[in-house]
Amino acid sequence: MDPTRLALTMGLVEAFDLPTAPGVAVAAAPAAGESTLRLVHRPEYLDAVQRAATHPGTVDDRHGLGTEDNPVFPAIHTASALIAGQSVGAAEAVWHGTARHGVNFAGGLHHAMPDRASGFCVYNDAALAVARLLELGAERVAYVDVDVHHGDGVQRVFWDDPRVLTISLHEHPSTLFPQTGWSTETGGDAAPGSAANLPLPAGTGDAGWLRAFHAVVPELLAAFRPQVIVSQHGADTHLEDPLAHLAVTVDAQRAVAASIHELAHRHCGGRWVALGGGGYAVVDVVPRTWTHLVAIAAGRPIDPAVETPEVWRGEVYRLTRQLAPLRMTDGVEPHWKDFAESGYDPGDRLDQAILATRRAVFPHHGLLP
Structure with missing residues (x-):
């Protein structure tokens, strides 16, 4: 979670002049206050985080604080509340119509639970953005998570809430943290079918990842008819x-961002809140992926073949002593075989995963698996 990745991303966004593009604004929102944080997090957990901030050596296993993944530091509350406030502010702007799309690539901290920190995440800004939309009157919010890790915290928060559909594509829980997100996890008794999980085999590449996304996400969104889409774009x-x-x-990450953008326009008048997430190839991957995300949201998509600006490459070397990528592409033209058109291969592990998810969730939405 090296904050350098955020500085490099914003530097690349600025190098492409996206903040000054027509119709684009860079806005700041206040840090999330206690009443907002309580939309998702329990009061005793908020108290524990604020106590820990004054005692950096704190180890609080009950609340997941002071662990290797979630070390305590003096700004643990203020920094986490500030990130959460930006995602909530983006959600408010999109709902009220002051912005069609909102992006907070510092957000997407989807592992934080109501009562504990987890997986580098202290406050769950993604869940808070969804909860604020519900508080403002939204009746159906879709949350689409394409991080390599399962969006377990957001799923937990809305497990029994039929107003929220959570969809997560992630590496199979047998090989990756947080070991949840099985296809059989489909929502609580009060909201059957409100969670869709597509665990992908380790080693899945562009063609399989895109095949899986398009085999599940568009049909579920069409059936659910969301008023807003909140998406998490972990680059990991x-x-x-x-x-x-x-x-x-x-290139495939860019393609999925473009697809979610198109789905937002198709189903909910373009109302779209896009968040960052994981991503630990700090120089080569994260800045390019999230700059493409910002450019798509800004209505100024960047040709993948273009070179990264020289001024940005110099800044990368100054900050990291690493050479920056030369182009906005990995040199791949993403493609996939459509699941509905190409048929199901019963011997293929990816197709097995897709079909398991469709069988588990689709009937709840009146869809054939």
């Missing part, structure tokens, strides 16, 4: 990411 599906085992390129 990439083949160079050091913490996971998928083999996706920046």
Whole structure:
């Protein structure tokens, strides 16, 4: 979670002049206050985080604080509340119509639970954005998570809420944290079918990842008819990411962002809140992936073949002493075989995963698996 990845992303966004594009604004929202944080998090957990901030040596196993993944530091509350506030602010702007799309690539901290920190995440800004939309009057919110890790915290928060559909594509839980997100996890008794999980075999590349996305997400969104889409775009599906085992390129990540953008326009008048997430190839992957995301949301998509700006490459070297990628592409033209058109291969592990998810969730939405 090196914050350098955020600085490099914003530097690349600025190098492409996206903040000054017509109709684009860079806006700041206040940090999430206690009443907002309580939309998702329990009061005793909020108290524990704020106590820990004044005692950096704290180890609080009950609340997941002071662990290797979630070390305590003096700004643990203020920094986490600030990130959460930006996602909530983006959701408010999109709902009220002051913005069609909102992007907070510092957000997407989807592992935080109501009562504990988990997986580098203290406050769950993604769940808070969804909860704020519900508080403002939204009746149906879709949450689409394409991080390599299961969006377990968001699923937990809305497990029994039929107003929220959570969809997560992720590496199979048998090979990756947090070991949840099986296809059989489909929502609580009060909201059957409200959770869709598509666990992908380790080693899945562009063609399989895109096939899986298009085999599940568009049909579920069409049936659910969301008023807003909140999406999480962790860049850790990439083949160079050091913490996971998928083999996706920046080009496929860009293609999925473009698809979610199109689905937002198709189903909910363009109302779309896009968040960052994981991503630990700090120089080569994260800045390009999230700059493509910002450019798509800004209505100024970047040709993948273009070179990265020289001024940005210089800044990369100054900050990291690493050479920056030269182009906005990994040199791949993403393609996939459509699941409905090409048929199901019963011997293929990816197709087995797709069909398991469709069989588990689709009937709840009146769809044939």
